[in-house]
Amino acid sequence: MAVELKMPALSPTMEEGKLAKWLVKEGDVVKSGDILAEIETDKATMEFEAVDEGTIGKLVVAEGTEGVKVGTVIALIDGEEDEKPSTSSAPAPEAKPSEAAKEEAKAAAPAAPVEKPAAPAKAPEAAARNVATVTLREALRDAMAEEMRRDDRVFVIGEEVAEYQGAYKVTQGLLEEFGPKRVIDTPITEYGFAGIGTGAAMGGLRPIVEFMTFNFAMQAIDHIINSAAKTNYMSGGQMRCPIVFRGPNGAASRVGAQHSQNYGPWFAAVPGLIVIAPYDAADAKGLLKAAIRSEDPVVFLENELIYGRSFELAEDDDHIIPIGKARVVREGTDVTIVAYSITVGMALEAAELLAADGIEAEVIDLRTLRPLDRGAVLASLAKTNRLIVAEEGWPTCSIASEIVAICMEDGFDHLDAPVLRVCNEDVPMPYAANLEKAALINSARILAAARKVCNR
Amino acid sequence: MAKTTANSSATAPDPAPASDPGGEDLIQLRSLQLAHQAESRYQASDEELRHFYEQMVLIRRFEEKAGQLYGLGLIGGFCHLYIGQEAVAVGLQSALDPKLDSVITGYRDHGHMLAYGIDPKLIMAELTGRAAGISRGKGGSMHMFSVEHHFYGGHGIVGAQVSLGTGLAFGHKYREDGGVCLAYFGDGASNQGQVYESFNMASLWKLPIVYVIENNGYAMGTAVKRGSAETHFYRRGTAFRIPGLPVNGMDVLEVRQAANIAIDYVRAGNGPVLLELNTYRYRGHSMSDPAKYRTREEVQEMKDKHDPIDHAKAELLLRGVSEDEIKAIDKRLRGIVTEAADFADSSPEPDLAELSTDVLVENY
Known part of the structure; x- marks a missing residue:
């Protein structure tokens, strides 16, 4: 019975890779430990070793192929007749972490945001x-x-x-x-x-x-x-x-x-x-x-x-961006979403979904956390009168807390709703895929908070 | 097992490194001791010895005055006096090239600054927290710097100056400016982990640094033998192939000789050296220390038999300097210290606007 060799996940964040080189050809007999291929991840070129013994039946993915998703069948191995067929689908190196990572990659986990520009903001x-x-x-x-x-x-x-x-x-x-x-x-x-x-x-x-x-x-x-x-x-x-x-x-x-x-x-x-x-x-x-x-x-x-x-x-850009200045990444009139780092992408996703509901969200990327651009936050608040903060981090004593304080101290008269913090859960990061997903901020949570302050 | 192929071209680790328990390694590690044993005291000219004496007396009178001002409430917070240890700073720093070399130390820093010729008025005014202080009153006793003199502080976290000093040495090597860093720390700081992280990198990269452990016998109130498994601190670099040298830190000429040997070795590009200066502080760790952890007799014996200033004075007298000349020196230095104290007492506190200046260099 043929064993499927699948594209392994070779790093915690790898979702696809390049099959750089096959080191075996169809018909070759391989045993555990033989190097089958070189795979280029987002971080390094890794060797991919066999776990099972058998004969290489078919190379499904040609060498040089880029963007091979983790879990894609890349080759078939015909096992020994008298051996029990392996139930493991891939000769994953030190299988556990990569198996786990694959599982996670299959799960639609907003925990690991999709490796594509959500709504790339043009510089x-x-x-x-x-x-x-x-x-x-x-x-x-x-x-x-x-x-x-x-x-x-x-x-x-x-x-x-x-x-x-x-x-x-x-x-x-x-x-x-x-x-x-x-x-x-x-x-x-x-x-x-x-x-x-x-x-x-x-x-x-x-x-x-x-x-x-x-x-x-x-x-x-x-x-x-x-x-x-x-x-x-x-x-x-x-x-x-x-x-x-x-x-x-x-x-x-x-x-x-x-x-x-x-x-x-x-x-x-x-x-x-x-x-x-x-x-x-x-x-x-x-x-x-x-x-x-x-x-x-x-x-x-x-x-x-x-x-x-x-x-x-x-191209050939050598611009300098001033420190301490936030940027309006998306203009809007109904609610402000203050974000930084990875949550800017989530906020933009949420903003697109809000727009479908007729809510125009303004997304502010703080860019610098200290000194914080209070003026940009307050100007947007004065325009939208509703504000939430999206932060991939704990809520307690957070940047989000600081933004809330700024709005209370200097933007109180502009507030039509309480400022909400959308953060990670206030717990150490769990390992289990479902728990990690539950602990992390995502665009759906941002969306829900934005609707709430808009009474929608 | 997946592993990287795009890896370094570095040589594979040698599975059986040659052991050399009594051979060349040991000779290299002991080379400075042998040189120091061959000639343990610096042959100072009369003029040099007189200068060392003057600097030591200046430090002592300054520190006595600082203690007095502290008692009067003019100096606040922590104040760590250098009395008893004067020969260390004077002997070592006299061997440096002030144009090339850099110095860094911990919070017991007044003496090191004075030994570098920094104006006592600016130091004392910093102790009293005045605008005219060398840090404009914003640093205090523990945080004084003089970039002009390549004196880099003045650090309050025990052991931090060892890594920072290693960074200064890194800078000397990077710029190829020929300079050497002298980094002071105490027997207490010697037990901090970052000291050994720094030793490792300094030796690995052959950085031009002289590590100076001022072993005054007590890490605050903890006697060396209660806090250190290896009490011969000069051996603490051995695991990193850093040669060490124990020195009598109560004799300015022995200190100076050790400094010459160490600095020559380091400046020649051989990497770091570790000096252990065995010394003694007469006063408490800081002003609020009752010093119950040692006997009066122990302190008295050090003062009576090992005082670096008495020692230098006796040597000056032997060389034919008269008592009157020495009295004149002492009187002049007392005057300088009194003037510094008056200045520090009478000059104004910082303007309140100084509260928020110098947080950042630039405006954002």
Whole structure:
């Protein structure tokens, strides 16, 4: 009986990949452990090994095929006659995580937002020029590369940023162009290298410190808060600390409680820090360039789930986006949805559905969490008189709480309904697919809250 | 098992690294000790010795005055005095090139600043929280900086300055400016994890840094032997192939000699060095410390037999400097300190508008 070999999920967020190369041909006898193929994911090129023994019956998907969905049958293996046919459908490497990920990919989980631009907001700057489609990770890489070409004080330091090409491929190609002096692999030692970066900034360099994820930055938060953020003030303006701490933040997909957290509110609570959390590629690029050029310490929060998402961006664009300015991503008159990072996409989805009901939602992307653009929030509130906040994070002491406070303090007279927070559930992130889905914000929840404040 | 193929071209790990328990490794790790044993004291000229003496006395008189002002309520919060440890800062920093090198320390920082020639008036005015203070009154005793003098603070989180100093050293190497960083920390900070993270990277990347452990015997109230499994702190870098050197921190000339050996080694591109300066603080950890964890006799014995200033004074007298000359020096330094205290007492507090300046450099 033939066993179906299916496209494996090789990372928590992988939904499709490229079948880069077959290393076996039809008729080959394979045994467990043989390498069957090379598969390119959004992060790396991985080897795909056989689990079952048998003869390769048919290669269903030709090598070089891109965008093969996880779970697609890519080959058939004819098993030994006398062996019990495997019930496992795929020779998934260390099968459990990828099996689980596949299950999740099959489930229509808004937890793992679809890897397509929900309603790609055109970068306004791009309107009149040639437009290219780039992924968020490419935009971030280009921002770093451009600034490194411009200023030789800029360097990148972190775990796996150089030879490995970045744990999430964000620093891909930088080592090749700038060499090991400026693209520096560290040991696994967040507290230490965050301190080294901060000290280098105090001494006049312009470090970009990459955390593999911001979850690991908790080991280093002392240097971000106590060393970087307070230096300028404590020295009476004498000693600066121009540094960028960047990396993915927020929930990824099925990685459990210790790897799924939005630290935006933590850092945004600290005077002396700039905190940026962009959504699309144009903003990510323009804001990262601004962050690198800033004289102040910046925490730059990316989102792993958007890294592979494509956006339109003007070609050869080297725009700088001012820090501290929100953007009206979609204009509307009936209700304001304030969002940042991944929830901007969800808010836009919700806005489309609301429009079908005759409710015109205005979507504001905060872009910078500190300093927060109070003016943009209040101006929109004055226009729509109803406001909700969409945040992928806990509700307690959140950015959403802060927006509510701003509306109460300075926008009270414009309010026709209470300001609502649409956030994750107030629990550590569960692992089980259904529980994770239940814990996370999605566009349906945003939609429901918007209807509620509109009494619809 | 799936694994990456697009991986590094780095050499495969050696399954059986050569062990070298008594060979070249040990020789390299002990090289500084051997050099120091061969000649343990710096051959200072009379002029140099007189200068060291003056700097040590300035620090002591300054710190005594700071203690006095604290008692009068003019200095608030935490105030950590350097009395007893003067030979360390003076001996080490006299060996630096102030144009090239950088210094960073923890919160017991007054002495290190004075040893670098920073104006006592600006320091004392910072202690009293005045606008004329070196941090415009916004830093306080623990947070003073002078970018002009390459003095990078002044850090209140125990051990943070070790990683930050390693970053300063990273900068020296990155810019290829020939500079060396001198990073001070205490026997207490030596037990912080980030110290060893920093040691590892500094040695791995051969960063130009001299790590200086000022072992004054007590991490606040905890005696070294109650808090440290390895009390010979100069050995703490061995696991990272950082050569160490124990030094009598109560003798300014021995300190200076150790500094020369260490700085020569580091400046030549050999990577970091770890110095253990064995010293003693006469006063409590901070002003509010009753110092019940040690006996009066212990403190008195250090003062009577090991005082770095008495030691230098005796040596000056032996070299033919007269008592009158020394009295004149002492009088002049007392005058400088009194002037600094008057300045710190009489100059105005920061303008209230300063409350919200310097939070960020730029406007957004």
